[in-house]
Amino acid sequence: MSKRVNTVAILGLGLIGGSLARALRERDFCERVIAYGHREPSLRRGKEMGIIDDYTLDLDEVVDRADILVICTPTLIAANVLAEILPRLEGRDNAPVVTDAASVKGSLMTAAVKACHGEFPPRFVMGHPIAGSERSGVEASRADLYENHRVIITPVKENDPSALSLVRDMWAATGAEVVDMDVAQHDAVLAATSHLPHVLAYALVDALAQTEGSEDVFRCAAGGFRDFTRIASSDPVMWRDIAIANKSALLDAIDLFSDHLGQLRTAVASEDADGMHETFTRAKAARDRFSVILAERGQDK
Amino acid sequence: MSKRVNTVAILGLGLIGGSLARALRERDFCERVIAYGHREPSLRRGKEMGIIDDYTLDLDEVVDRADILVICTPTLIAANVLAEILPRLEGRDNAPVVTDAASVKGSLMTAAVKACHGEFPPRFVMGHPIAGSERSGVEASRADLYENHRVIITPVKENDPSALSLVRDMWAATGAEVVDMDVAQHDAVLAATSHLPHVLAYALVDALAQTEGSEDVFRCAAGGFRDFTRIASSDPVMWRDIAIANKSALLDAIDLFSDHLGQLRTAVASEDADGMHETFTRAKAARDRFSVILAERGQDK
Numbered sequence: 396m397s398k399r400v401n402t403v404a405i406l407g408l409g410l411i412g413g414s415l416a417r418a419l420r421e422r423d424f425c426e427r428v429i430a431y432g433h434r435e436p437s438l439r440r441g442k443e444m445g446i447i448d449d450y451t452l453d454l455d456e457v458v459d460r461a462d463i464l465v466i467c468t469p470t471l472i473a474a475n476v477l478a479e480i481l482p483r484l485e486g487r488d489n490a491p492v493v494t495d496a497a498s499v500k501g502s503l504m505t506a507a508v509k510a511c512h513g514e515f516p517p518r519f520v521m522g523h524p525i526a527g528s529e530r531s532g533v534e535a536s537r538a539d540l541y542e543n544h545r546v547i548i549t550p551v552k553e554n555d556p557s558a559l560s561l562v563r564d565m566w567a568a569t570g571a572e573v574v575d576m577d578v579a580q581h582d583a584v585l586a587a588t589s590h591l592p593h594v595l596a597y598a599l600v601d602a603l604a605q606t607e608g609s610e611d612v613f614r615c616a617a618g619g620f621r622d623f624t625r626i627a628s629s630d631p632v633m634w635r636d637i638a639i640a641n642k643s644a645l646l647d648a649i650d651l652f653s654d655h656l657g658q659l660r661t662a663v664a665s666e667d668a669d670g671m672h673e674t675f676t677r678a679k680a681a682r683d684r685f686s687v688i689l690a691e692r693g694q695d696k
Numbered sequence: 697m698s699k700r701v702n703t704v705a706i707l708g709l710g711l712i713g714g715s716l717a718r719a720l721r722e723r724d725f726c727e728r729v730i731a732y733g734h735r736e737p738s739l740r741r742g743k744e745m746g747i748i749d750d751y752t753l754d755l756d757e758v759v760d761r762a763d764i765l766v767i768c769t770p771t772l773i774a775a776n777v778l779a780e781i782l783p784r785l786e787g788r789d790n791a792p793v794v795t796d797a798a799s800v801k802g803s804l805m806t807a808a809v810k811a812c813h814g815e816f817p818p819r820f821v822m823g824h825p826i827a828g829s830e831r832s833g834v835e836a837s838r839a840d841l842y843e844n845h846r847v848i849i850t851p852v853k854e855n856d857p858s859a860l861s862l863v864r865d866m867w868a869a870t871g872a873e874v875v876d877m878d879v880a881q882h883d884a885v886l887a888a889t890s891h892l893p894h895v896l897a898y899a900l901v902d903a904l905a906q907t908e909g910s911e912d913v914f915r916c917a918a919g920g921f922r923d924f925t926r927i928a929s930s931d932p933v934m935w936r937d938i939a940i941a942n943k944s945a946l947l948d949a950i951d952l953f954s955d956h957l958g959q960l961r962t963a964v965a966s967e968d969a970d971g972m973h974e975t976f977t978r979a980k981a982a983r984d985r986f987s988v989i990l991a992e993r994g995q996d997k
Contacts, residue, residue, distance in 0.1 A: 525918045545916055576916075580909075587904055588917040592924040594960055595896060597979040602956040603888055604982035608881075613986045615846055615877075616889040617826045619930075621990055622923040623893040627983040629920075631976035638964050638972055649961050653954070655903040659895055660950050663939050671939055675932035678898040681905035682928040685914045689922055 400425040403565070404461035404491075406476055408432055408441045408450075410527065411496050412467030413536025416446050418569035421538045431457040441533050458483050458491065463565060466495040471636035473497040474506035481510040481519065492558040494520045494565075498585060499640035500549045500578045517555040520562040523547045523581065524571060525589075531630055542570035543692045549578045579644075586644035591652060593634050594645070596627040701726040704866070705762035705792075707777055709733055709742045709751075711828065712797050713768030714837025717747050719870035722839045732758040742834050759784050759792065764866060767796035772937040774798040775807035782811040782820065793859040795821045795866075799886060800941035801850045801879045818856040821863040824848045824882065825872060826890075832931055843871035844993045850879045880945075887945035892953060894935050895946070897928040 403419055405412040408430040416428045427448040432438050438450035451457050458464065458480060466473045466480075473495050484490040493516070497503055500521050508515050526544040546566040550559055563573045576584070603612050638645055662670040689695040704720055706713040709731040717729045728749040733739050739751035752758050759765065759781060767774045767781075774796050785791040794817070798804055801822050809816050827845040847867040851860055864874045877885070904913050939946055963971040990996040 525916055527918065527920070544918065547916065584913050584916050587907070587913055588921045592900065592921055594964075595900070595957065596924060596983075597976050598956045598960050599893065599896070599953055600983050600986075601975050601979040602952050604978060606888070606952075609982070612885050612888055613982070614989060615826055615848065615885050616986065617828065617845065618995065619828070619927040620889045620893055621986075621995065622926050623897060624983055624986070625923050626920045627979045628987065629980070631973055631980055634976055635969055635972040639967050639969060642964055642967065645964055646961065649957065649964070651903050651907075652900055653957065653961075655899045656896070656950065656954065659899050660947065660954075663895075663943055663946055663950070666940050666943065668936055668940060671936040672932055674902050675898050675935055677905060678902040678928045679930070679932055681910070681914070682897075682901050682925055685901075685917065685922070685925070686929065688915060694919065694922065 398424070398426055400462050400561070400565075402426060402461045403428050403463045403465065404457045405430045405447065406432065406457070406464060406466045407468035407472070408437050408447065408533050409467065410531050410533070410535045410540075411524065412465065413441060413446050413533040414526075414538065414540035415465060415467065415496070415524075415569065416441070417536055417538035418541055419565070420446075422568045422570075424565060424568040425462075429457065429460060437533050444533070446533065446536060454479060455483065461491045463561065464491050464493045465565075466493070466497070469633050469636055470497045470499050470502075470640045474503055477503065477506055477519070478510040481507065481516055484516070484518070485511075490518055492518050492520060492561050494522050494562045496522060496524055497640075498523060498589070498637050499582055501582045501644075502640040504551065504578055515551055515553040517553050518558045520554060520558050521549045521551075521578070522562055522566065523549070523585070524566065531633075539570070541566065543694065544571050546571040546573050547576045547581055548573060549576055549581050551578065582641050582644040583647070586641055586648040587651075590634075590637055590641055590645050591648040593626050593629060594638065594649065595652070596624050597634070600624050600627040699725070699727055701763050701862070701866075703727065703762045704729050704764045704766065705758045706731045706748065707733065707758070707765060707767045708769035708773070709738050709748065709834050710768065711832050711834070711836045711841075712825065713766065714742060714747050714834040715827075715839065715841035716766060716768065716797070716825075716870065717742070718837055718839035719842060720866070721747075723869045723871075725866060725869040726763070730758065730761060738834050745834070747834065747837060755780060756784065762792045764862065765792050765794045766866075767794070767798070769798075770934050770937055771798045771800050771803075771941045775804055778804065778807055778820070779811040782808065782817055785817070785819070786812075791819055793819050793821060793862050795823050795863045797823060797825055798941075799824060799890070799938050800883055802883045802945075803941040805852065805879055816852055816854040818854050819859045821855060821859050822850045822852075822879070823863055823867065824850070824886070825867065832934075840871070842867070844995065845872050847872040847874050848877045848882055849874060850877055850882050852879070883942050883945040884948070887942055887949040888952075891935075891938055891942055891946050892949040894927050894930060895939065895950065896953070897925050898935070901925050901928040
């Protein structure tokens with residue numbers, strides 16, 4: 396029986412793209428998965444590891460061969476790749492569906508509209524798998540990376556319904572829970588739950604690293620500090636680009652957080668035991684509810 | 697062969713005290729471990745579980761029987777327990793050594809001096825095991841909780857050398873690495889690596905919990921957020937008390953952090969890619985070095 400989708404092309408074969416390729420091949424979603432990129436060694440490695448069927452360094456070739464093009468490059472590069480691809484699809488019959496996995500959607504939407512003379516391209520579907528790792532590269536990829544994780548699709552009114560449905564089906568095939576969200580809401584939610592925590596972890600570790608006797612400071616840190624700061628080991632280039640791409644929502648999140656921290660500082664300074672107890676208790680209740688959500692998904696460890 | 701120490705008494709049998717009792721019995725440090733507290737059910741439970749040999753609700757009895765009294769109550773209560781014990785030891789021959797496991801040392805030192813008419817009691821040794829869990833209670837106790845973890849002793853010039861040596865030996869028997877630190881330095885280091893991260897995690901989770909549609913915000917959070925916010929599930933009473941006890945060092949740590957966060961905010965707002973990259977890279981390098989320390993201790997997971 397032939398499959399609905401012939402060829403999925405991964406543009407940028409790292410952790411995200413490699414894991415998608417593995418999942419689609421393992422779940423038999425398409426006839427073949429090919430990859431495109433600038434760096435032949437990772438592509439060759441992906442083929443040797445059996446993660447992809449084939450690869451090319453030629454953008455025209457990948458656009459010709461694929462039914463779905465998935466841009467899996469870091470956030471700012473995704474906008475550049477999009478600007479290269481979209482003009483190649485104009486006026487074409489059976490143009491492939493284009494989608495992405497970037498962490499910020501508003502800036503990508505702007506880039507797409509700019510690349511298409513002011514109109515959003517109907518067959519470009521914006522998506523974002525909420526999964527990752529502080530590790531990166533095709534070697535770190537895993538077929539089960541998206542299982543029981545959310546993939547957020549941010550549809551716009553110009554979207555072709557068949558393109559939306561194909562992208563939703565692709566992510567569902569990886570075992571992910573596919574949900575829709577408005578572009579601005581996506582960027583605000585991700586700023587709060589992901590981009591802000593990364594900035595806070597980087598700020599804390601950098602502040603301590605610059606303290607006198609910092610080696611000893613780190614030697615006295617325990618499990619709480621280890622978990623709290625784990626994301627400060629993430630790729631600096633990737634997070635710099637995300638911070639720039641989602642600047643406005645991130646600044647809002649920083650300000651909301653700083654406001655709450657300021658209130659807690661006042662409570663500490665005035666030894667307001669009741670105020671602290673109230674805040675800590677409310678936060679613990681919310682975090683405990685989050686633990687229940689994680690346990691339901693088997694992601695509590 | 698009889699052991700050097702006859703009876704160790706744990707005052708407050710929770711995670712910290714229960715784990716110490718288990719470790720000392722398993723490593724055969726003393727003839728017996730007894731416990732004292734106000735809540736008979738946990739004490740009875742500890743005896744039933746074989747964590748302690750015996751217990752009492754009578755403070756005079758525990759002071760009479762023990763060679764070492766270890767105050768394992770939460771931070772603020774430790775000061776009260778100390779104030780009850782120290783007067784009972786005055787002028788006594790063979791008074792037991794008293795030590796503690798509280799998270800803040802400066803406020804405890806003040807309490808000890810106050811309880812002894814302005815003089816620090818030589819046989820009171822301040823200690824702090826850097827280990828714990830967001831779980832609590834004697835049921836969560838483990839014999840290996842302190843293995844390869846640091847225990848900080850904060851000696852003062854008034855301390856009796858034999859008392860210091862006994863407390864160091866006790867913690868070394870649990871498999872911990874025992875190190876000395878100045879009282880003020882201890883409180884500053886702990887504010888930075890433990891108390892501040894808890895305040896930040898509580899502030900972030902509370903800020904998000906109060907956001908409209910917070911349920912959906914948490915549903916979109918992934919592993920990074922899970923690890924970053926894990927400590928917001930910690931006991932609100934314990935952390936309220938620590939924040940009050942270590943107020944001055946905690947305020948300094950909050951201010952240092954806020955200053956760094958403000959610098960990063962400026963970098964984001966002005967799209968200062970180089971500035972962000974520099975900070976993130978420096979933080980990643982420090983966090984990666986910390987990972988090496990953790991891996992050496994087998995605590996990287």
